[in-house]
Amino acid sequence: MLTKRIVPCLDIKNGRTVKGVNFVDLRDAGDPVVLAKQYADLGADELVFLDIAATLENRKTMHDMVLKVAEQVNIPFTVGGGISSVEDVDDLLHCGADKVSINSSAVKRPELINELSKKFGSQCVVVAIDAKEVDGKWLVHLAGGTIPIDIELFDWAKEVEKRGAGEILFTSMNHDGTKAGFANVALSKLSDLVNIPIIASGGAGTVQHFIDTFKEGKADAALAASVFHFGEIPILELKEELRKNNIEVRL
Amino acid sequence: MKLTIVNYGAGNIKSIQFAFQRLGYEAILTDNPEEIISSDKIIFPGVGEASSAMTKLKLSELDQLIPQLKQPVLGICLGMQLMCNHSQEGDTNGLGIFDVNVKRFSNKVKVPQMGWNTITNLKSGLFKGIKEEEYMYLVHSYYAEQCKESIATSHYEFDYVSALENDNFYGVQFHPEKSGAAGEKLLKNFLEL
Incomplete structure (x- = not known):
């Protein structure tokens, strides 16, 4: 059986991880390569690196980081942030991004x-969608979720699938940072609407939230940052709990 | 040992090269026939669309060379699919090394299948030391049907073939280079064949 995936997300700025990461004794918790290896060893199924300060100047730094991750990490990873052309993607894939x-x-x-x-x-095109529910309507937001635009989440999801996206990474701005659970109603609707995998993002706070997003939200993968980075939810324990709840995971 | 990865412009081969590097082997990336023929082990990778990948193979006449190779060849993902008779993707004739056709999953399941799935019915030296029900990482929309050359099966929508073997030719649908320690074990097994 295909398993549900657990995906830690690392925010990167100038080739370093931002936000404190202190889930284990690492000699350098700011080094994305060291962290990525650690996550791979601890049972993460996949990793996402998000360049949150993507500029032309630091593109080379990002490429170097991707190259080093590809060299040392034996699980798949996605790179996002500041990608706007075929050339950008060509460069990143050549550095070893999956x-x-x-x-x-x-x-x-x-x-x-x-x-x-x-x-x-x-298979290598993930479309990330940040959306916020306003007066019962899920509106897509730009610029890290700060600028609302007049496109509805579900319409946009259908369109990106039609255009060839291989996967959708949906972040609910209503849930992100709250640690109160994922946007399972919207996620479930998305999952029924499109026929490509959906990664749930925004709201992870407890193990139960992951169980809920896989069962009620029908998500194919769940992404989180701080609950993993601060060791609040160790990945192996999370997966054992998921398995106890009859959710297929790789253990 | 001379280890070569066939570089015909289809997909991300850097990760395969890095995986061998982690095992302590340097792999050469090349589309040069002499280099390929003189290798001890050959990796035939592939990511992307079948018909355009086949066109690239034909341009460099590698479609003639590969089926004649006598040393162990390992096709990965689309590489494995191109070693089959025919793929539904772009109605593409393959290299005919494996006597099986490649078809698309139906829309009853999410396509592509993306993530970790188990491999069972393991039947080859390629899987030495790898347990039944081991997890491997897969990303694919097309699959090889059940056939006699099957050396592993997986389940998605139904049981399908996730690895094949015919004489010196091996093919795996999953990405050993991205499948953690189990995947690295398989690559090591291939080198030791």
Whole structure:
């Protein structure tokens, strides 16, 4: 059986992880490569690196980081942040990234999804969608979830699938940072609507939240940052609990 | 040992090279026929779309060379699929090394299958020291049907073949280079064949 995936997300700035990470005794918790290896050893199924300060100047730094991660880590990883062209993706895949995640650039120019899936295959194209529920409507937001635009989450999800996205990473701005659980109603609707895998993001606080998002939210994968980085939820224990709840995981 | 990864412009081969590096082996990336023929072990990778990958193979005449190789060859993902008779993807004729056709999963399941799935019915030296029900990482929309050359099966929508063997030719649908310690074990087994 295909298992549900647990995906830690690392925010990167100038080639270093931001936000404190202190889940184990690491000689350098700011080094994304050391952290990535540690996560792979601790049972993470996949990793996401998000370049939160993506600029032209630090692109080279990001490439170096991707290269080092690919060299040393034996599980798949996705790179996102500041990707807006076929060339950007070509560079990252050449450095050894398995998938790339695009967000604002896909909203601004949806053809980018077609171009990427045609050239590199759908399997490496993740479309990240940040959305917020306002008056009963899920609106897509840009720029890290700060700017609302007049596109509805479910319409956009259908469109990105049609254009060749291989996966959707959906972050609920209503839930992100709350540690009160994932947006399972919206997630479940998304999962029924499109036929590509959905990664749930935003709201992880307890083991139960993961159980809920896989059962009620029908998510294929769940992404979280701080609960993993601060050791609040050790990945192996999380997976053991998931298995006890009849959710297929890799252990 | 001379280890070569066939570089015909189809997909991310860097991770395969890095995986061998972690095992202590340097792999050469090349599309040069002499280099390939003189290798001890050959990796035939592939990611992307079948018909365009096949076109690239034909351009470099590797479609003629690969089926004639006598040394162990390991096809990975699309590489494995191209070693089959025919793929539904782009109605593509393959290299005919494995006597089986490649078809698309139906929309009853999410396509692509993406993530970790188990391998069972393991039947090859390639899986030495790898247990039944081990997890491997897969990303694919097309699958090889059940056939006599099967050396591993997985379940997604139904049972399908996730690894094949015919003489010196091996193919795996999963990505050993991304499948943690178990995947690295398989690559090591291949080198020791």
